[in-house]
Amino acid sequence: MSNKYHFPAGNTMLQSLAGSFKLIKDPIGYLSIEMEKFSGTYSGFMPDKGRVIVTQNSDFVNYVLRENHTNYKKAKLDTDVVAKQLGTSLLFVNRDDWRRQRRLIQPAFHHASIHKLYETVISTINTQIANFPQGEQIDVYPLMRKLSFSVLINSLFNIDMSSQMTDELFRAFVELQAFMTKDVLQPFRRLLYPLTGEEKKLIKQWDGIRDMLRGIVALRRADETGHNDLLDMLLNARYEDTGQGMSEEQLISELLILLFAGHETTGSTLSWLLYLIASNHQVYEKLMSTIEKTDMLDSPRDSYIxxxxNEGMRLYPSVWINERVALQDDQFGGFSFPAGTSILTYIYGMHRSESYWENASAFNPERFLTPEGVIDKNIKNYFPFGAGPRMCVGNNFAMAEMAFVLHAIFKTFHISTTGATPKEWPLLTLRPHEVILEIKKR
Known part of the structure; x- marks a missing residue:
């Protein structure tokens, strides 16, 4: 590497190799130690990327994701490994393709559009929680994940879908996540796919899922009745330059990523929230007081909810780390690096840094409120949905859904802890591993 570049201080290739075993075993623990050692930004080496920069510095993160975002693209992991199964949806494309697709899809997720879905979302939530097990200790993560998936299914396809079809779709996404997680953490497994047939089996399963979605889309195209759902909005969307709608394959890819990313991230966040609220008596009581005087339909507008x-997503951001790749040589804060350098923005570390948050490890929703008790719009160093133009397109929908779920669950059930602390599972997203809580009907 030419001496003309000035990377942050960090680890040598040998040190990085030695640390890689710790990184795989405990990513958050390892990165937290490195961040403290190198004051929030350091460089290291990764076998498939060369020299990389890892940072939780808020200004650096903001520079990469917002201020100079045009010089950065999504990482190869996102665009190749994951997109191989889900297709080239908005989440994975770069530059002009992304900009064109974003303009097409974004109107479906504006406040005015998602308000039309509230009745469907609320009805689905109430139906799901009516079937929750009661009076026992249970891992709530599978419940929250299935609930979030059902909300998305009904919001996308406002039709009478059989429970068998819904369960088949849900199982497919669970299996896909398990496969992709192993694919990312153990890339050497790819060499064995021709022998094991594992990938071939998954591809066959997903061909069946795509055929199922094509059938739903075909029926919808032939039906002139409005269904007031996201599929209608996506089918009616038109590109500005051509006036044409999405191709069928593009539409299928967008539906797949909405189902995959939407239910997994929301399900994880809701699981963390239930644990955090149940563990904090003061927050629990204030939430109950809020719910008693707030109608469920109004809960997305309630400041305390x-x-x-927001505080739950600060402590447990689903997208706990982001990767961007520099398209041209760049520099920031005295550092300089060449095109092709991967920048890993460590969102989890930034959200828990004492440099940005007082008593950072504490669960304190009040930090997001002004003295007048309304949401503080000027909070900095906070990126739960990403940042800049590539911020999650479904953030408004996710926030509304989570508000509805919290209102419904705590109005219906008493949730208490069991003494078990959930383990963090930082995979493609930050998942909880076993959130054991006790659920009792009020």
Whole structure:
């Protein structure tokens, strides 16, 4: 590497190799130690990327994701490994393709559009929680994940879908996540796919899922009745330059990623929130007081409920680390690096840094409120949905859904802890591993 570049201080290739075993075993623990050692930004080496930069510095993160975002693209992991199964949806494309697709899809997720879905979302939530097990200790993560999936299914396809079809779709996404997680953490497994047939089996399963979605889309195209759902909005969307709609394959890819990313991230966040609220008596009591005087339909507009959700996402951001690749040589804060350098923005570390947050490890929703008790719009160093133009397109929908779920669950059930602390599972997203809580009907 030419001496003309000035990377941050960090680890040598040998040190990085030695640390890689710790990184795989305990990513958050390892990165937290490195961040403290190198004051929030360091460089290291990765076998498939060369020299990389890892940072939780808020200004650096903001520079990469917002200020100079045009010089950065999504990482190869996102665009190749994951997109191989889900297709080239908005989440994975870069530059002009992304900009064109974003303009097409974004109107479906504006506040005015998602308000039309509220009745469907609320009905689905109430139906799901009516079937929750009661009076026992249970891992709530599978419940929250299935609930979030059902909300998305009904919001996308406002039709009478059989429970068998819904369960088949849900199982397919669970299996896909398990496969992709192993694919990312153990890339050497790819060499064995021709022998094991594992990938071939998955591809066959997903061909069947795509055929199922094509059938739903075909029926919808032939039906002139409005269904007031996301599929209608996506089918009616038109590109600005051609006036044409999405191709069928593009539409299928967008539906797949909405189902995959939407239910997994929301399900994880809701699981963390239930644990955090149940563990904090003061927050629990204030939430109950809020719910008693707030109609469920109004919960997405309630400042305290939003503050609780924001604080939960600060402590446990689903997208706990982001990767961007520099398209041209760049520099920031005295550092300089060449095109092709991967920048890993460590969102989890930034959200828990004492440099940015007082008593950073504490669950304190009040930090997101002004003295007048309304949501503080000027909070910095906070990126739960990403940042800049590539911020999650479904953030408004996710926030509303989580507000509805919290209102419904705590109005219906008493949730208490069991003494078990959930383990963090930082995979493609930050998942909880076993959130054991006790659920009792009020």
């Amino acid at each position: 939003n503050a609780i959700i």
